[in-house]
Amino acid sequence: MSPVVEAERLVRRFGNLVAVDGVDLTVEQGEIFGFLGPNGAGKSTCVRMLTTLLTPTSGTARVAGFDVVAQAPAVRRSIGVALQDAAIDPLMTGNELLRLQATLHGLSRGEAKARGAELLERVGLAAAADRRVGTYSGGMRRRLDLALSLIHEPAVLFLDxxxxxxxxxxxxxxxxEVRKLNRDQxxxxxxxTQYLEEADQLADRIAIIDRGRIVREGEPAKLKEAVGAPTLTLKIDPTHHEIARQQLCARFGAERPALRAGELAIGLVGxxxxxxxxxxxxxEIGASVEHMELLQPSLDDVFADATGRRLEGAEPEEAVAPS
Structure with missing residues (x-):
């Protein structure tokens, strides 16, 4: 069976700025694929190309068997999309929005009513179906957005x-809700996502993107296993920080990027x-230790191993694509 999402050497430029730089991806039917990286890494730009909202500068991509450029309408009929910055009319009710979405996808009035009721029940919004969306909490709006993206039973669901x-x-x-959708349907x-725990909890496979390029790809457990040694993090008094760093690295393992300023991180081989x-x-060296912690390999360690810096706490200053 062919992959349901595949991209080859996908590139997107904005003038002289390269937002996505030769991305290759495959997503198999029925899996949850996590696309992980810091703000500005190129995640959303990739999604916008795969969902036909942006045209690639070069390279190719197919979704549900259709080319995202040459067969864009067929791609749109095959996918559901819940974008981070989706606009939902606050004056309409949940029911009204679902029926409108169903009409846009060609469902009959009876189908729209039944499908809307089913989805509102699934995402826990049945009791709020006739309330204006402007009264919804942030979590309720996200669940409604999920329901809207599922109204036409898409083959692939993109969650940005x-x-x-x-x-x-x-x-x-x-x-x-995402787990049930994948498991039951x-x-x-x-x-x-930029959340390590989210990717670890949900994804069967992940790809990590940084500065527009894929730096790691595979099953989360295997990626963490490949990092090897756990990370020892210490906060040592400034007077002894450098001598401690030198001797710890010489005897116990290589230095790793620290999560917080002033800390020392070592890959503790033993x-x-x-x-x-x-x-x-x-x-022996008289160092005063304020904090010491041994952490098993995480996806943040995978990112640090690939890039030399931490994903957690990454600054959004490298944003590469306009919204």
Whole structure:
């Protein structure tokens, strides 16, 4: 079976700015594919090309078997899209918006009514169906946006940072909806996110993009396993920071990018068994330790291994594509 989403050497430029720089991707039928990266890495630009909202500068892409340029209308009929900046009329009710969306996709009045009621029940908005959307919370609006993207039963669902700005409970609720949709309906989900936990929780496979290029791709567990040693993070008094860094790196493992300024991070090759030796060394050089923590490999370590910097706490200053 052919991949449901495939891109080859996909490029998008904005003048002299290269937003997406030769991306190759494949997404198989029925999987949840996580597209992970910091703000400005090119995630949303890729999604806009795959959903026909932007024309690639070069390269090719096919979604649900259709070329995103030559067969754009067929692509649009095959996909559902919930973008981060989707505009929803606050004066309309949830029911009205779903029926309008159904009409735009060619559903009959009876089909629109039945499908709208089914989706509102699925996303937990049946009780608020006749309320104006302007009264909805952020989490409710995101769930309505999800329902709107599913009205025509798409083969592929694109979710562009669907939980940005949501509180933890709303985020978990939306995760559950995505899992059920994939499990019960077999819908392929292309999920872009900058949240490590979100990608780890939901995705069968992930690709990590940075500065417009794919830097890692695979199953989350295997990517973390490939990093190897756990990361020892320490905060040491400034007087002894440099000598501690030199001796720890010389004896226990290579330095890694630290998550926070002033901290030291080491790939502790021997794992937890070497913690006693680490403490003994720090005591010998007279270092005062404010904080010490041993963390198993994470997706942030995968990103750091690929790029030399951390994904968590990444600044949005590298934004490469206008909205």
């Amino acid at each position: 940072e669907p939980t940005t700005g949501l509180d933890p409970m709303s985020r978990i609720s939306l995760w559950d 077999g819908t392929t989900v292309f999920l872009t 794992g937890a068994q070497q913690m006693t030796e680490v403490v003994r060394l720090l005591d």
